Amino acid sequence: MELFFLGTGAGMPSKQRNTSSLILNLSAENKGYWMFDCGEATQHQLLRTSIKPRKINKIFITHLHGDHIFGLPGFLGSRSFLGGDDELVIYGPTGIKEWIMSSLRLTKTHLTYPLKIEEINEGLLFEDEQFKVSTLELQHVIECFGFRIEQKPLPGKLLVEKAVEAGVPKGPLLKKLKDGLDVELDDGRIIYSKDVTGAPQKGFSLAILGDTKYCSAAVELATGADILVHEATFDNETGNLAKEYGHSTIGDAARTAKEANVNALIANHISARFMQADIENLQKQGSTIFPNVHIAEDFSHFEWKDEQLRKK
Helix, strand or coil: CCCEECECCCCCCCCCCCCCCCEEEEHCCCCCEEEEEECCCCCHHHHHCCCCHHHEEEECCCCCCHHHHHHHHHHHHHHHCCCCCCEEEEEEECCHHHHHHHHHHHCCCCCCCCEEEEEECCCCEECCCCEEEEEECCCCCCCCCEEEEEECCEEECCCCHHHHCCHHHHHHHHHHHHHHCEECCCCCCCEEECCCEEECCCCCEEEECCCCCCCCCHHHHHHCEEEEEEEEECCHHHHHHHHHHHEHHHHHHHHHHHHHCEEEEECCCCCCCCHHHHHHHHHHHHHHCCEEEECCCCCCEEECCCEEEEEE
């Protein structure tokens, strides 16, 4: 699993940071690419990566503020021009369908692929054989959601030597056992997958939040997660502004991470008032509360591997 940050700014684009968007790369899990928010010029940011718009098959919108959605109409049209023909599903708050369909209708934008738009409520968003995604409403100035993505337990590692000793020949039967399927040998014996595989392995979990003040819903979504992506629009000295505008300080984000007992915190949605020289101070303010803090920049690339978060 990988995370690509396309836009990490707050409110409007700046020379340092574009507006909000990030990509969850689940191609290794055969789930493609999932986008979270699509601020203005997101497709321009994509041009500077190897990610193809047609490979993005789900978009999750946290709320309807422009810095989180103004890139959607352009992206949807370009996905057609660039050969996208697989279904795209968009999840978002009440009003997202009207806004998208009106934009496409008024601009006479024709899509070459099926578009499905689901307006969401709190609770389980969807579940399949590999993943479960749930959502809760946060505390912002308009309806705004956070998302929790959980990978279900993975099959245990195949104990190859044990399988071979049991008479399983090298080849397709070993793969079936690895995938959790029992197999029958030529002599009629049944080899059970559970007998030649280790214990199931823990899947990863992460919480990706929209704009929010510190709130219990954010802690609940993130509880026990491996990674928390949390906005940090302000530093601790400008906490009065954070409360006024329904945002968080880096201290609020770190407090949420600590109370939720996550493995790592990635802070984004940074105000343009903070220059590159200020980032070290944000890092220090956060790490005094929660040690494993990363401040995302545009094009930051993180990988979750061997239960560790690594910046690539």
